[in-house]
Structure formats: C-alpha cells, structure tokens
Amino acid sequence: MVCLENHQRGKESVMTGASIEITIDDRELLQRLDRMDASLQDLRPAYKSIGEYMLRETELRFDAQKDPDGNPWEALSAATLLRKKHSKILTERARLRGSIAYKAGSESVRVGTNMVYGAAHQFGLDEDVQVAAHRRGKSVVTAHLRKAHIPARPYLGVNDENSREFVEILMEHIEGSNR
Numbered sequence: 324m325v326c327l328e329n330h331q332r333g334k335e336s337v338m339t340g341a342s343i344e345i346t347i348d349d350r351e352l353l354q355r356l357d358r359m360d361a362s363l364q365d366l367r368p369a370y371k372s373i374g375e376y377m378l379r380e381t382e383l384r385f386d387a388q389k390d391p392d393g394n395p396w397e398a399l400s401a402a403t404l405l406r407k408k409h410s411k412i413l414t415e416r417a418r419l420r421g422s423i424a425y426k427a428g429s430e431s432v433r434v435g436t437n438m439v440y441g442a443a444h445q446f447g448l449d450e451d452v453q454v455a456a457h458r459r460g461k462s463v464v465t466a467h468l469r470k471a472h473i474p475a476r477p478y479l480g481v482n483d484e485n486s487r488e489f490v491e492i493l494m495e496h497i498e499g500s501n502r
Contacts, residue, residue, distance in 0.1 A: 359497055369496035370432035373489055374425030377434045380485060384478050385420045388412045391480030413444055413476060423478075435479060447475030 388396045396412050407415055414420055422436040449472050456466045
C-alpha cells in the first residue's frame with residue numbers, strides 16, 4: 324500500500340514549493356518475499372516439471388532419431404537391418420525408450436534409464452564383449468567373446484532450447500509462489 328501526503332511550502336518541507344511524501348506499507352512485499360524464499364528452499368515441484376518436460380523431449384528424439392542438438396543418429400548397418408523387423412533406430416522392442424524416467428529432488432532432477440545397455444547406445448561401444456552360453460534354435464552356443472561396435476546415438480542430453488525452457492519453468496515456480 325502506498326500512502327501519499329501533500330506538503331506545502333514551509334510545513335516541514337526540505338524542498339521549496341510543493342512536495343509529496345511517499346511511504347510504503349511493506350507487509351505485502353515482505354510476505355511475497357517470504358513466499359519466494361520458501362519456494363527456493365524446495366525446488367522439487369520445478370524439478371518435477373523439468374523432468375516431465377525432458378521425458379517429452381526424449382520421446383521426440385526417439386521419434387526423430389536425432390541427438391539433443393538435432394543431429395541424425397548414425398544409420399543402422401545392413402546386417403542390423405536384416406535382423407530387425409523395421410528400420411527405426413533404438414526401438415526394436417521399445418524397452419529402452421519406455422524405460423526413460425526421472426527422479427526429482429529439491430536440488431536437481433536426474434533423467435535416464437535403468438537399462439544397462441542404455442549406456443552403450445548413449446555413448447557408443449567398440450570392444451570385445453562376453454557372450455554367455457545360450458541356445459539358438461536346437462543348437463547350443465558356447466560362451467565366447469564377440470567384437471561389438473555400437474555407434475553413439477545420444478538420446479539423453481540438454482540443448483540450448485531445453486536450457487531456456489528450464490529457466491522458464493523455474494521462473495514460473497518462483498513467480499507462482501507470489502500469488
């Protein structure tokens with residue numbers, strides 16, 4: 324609340340002529356600042372919104388078959404295309420895609436997958452891997468080493484547009500506490 328008082332020359336005025344004195348009732352301002360401070364103490368709701376946003380963004384990356392910066396994933400090899408039921412990359416059974424989740428805390432949000440092979444697709448893999456003994460049809464395949472080459476196809480990450488959206492989400496959270 325703003326209070327104005329008119330002053331005429333000679334009545335407690337340090338200015339010549341006329342002046343007004345402005346005083347502000349700062350109770351409402353202090354209450355708003357207290358609410359803002361409380362909202363900054365636990366950013367979990369904002370981080371939850373960021374997590375939801377990143378789930379949608381990651382889903383779009385799988386659809387577009389592109390990394391966070393918009394670069395296309397490396398195409399599937401001819402051998403892989405022969406084995407697969409379709410040509411979509413990283414979506415044979417959609418287990419990786421469907422496993423993307425987030426965990427929001429009061430200070431951060433973590434977005435990722437619990438699928439162990441997710442790291443090989445995110446960062447790439449070029450090494451010998453141990454293949455356990457298994458059946459292939461009626462025959463038994465003994466345990467052996469096999470050369471694995473999986474190109475990096477990043478599906479997790481943050482780009483400039485995402486960063487701007489994070490700021491918007493955080494500002495909405497802080498400003499929402501002032502209502």
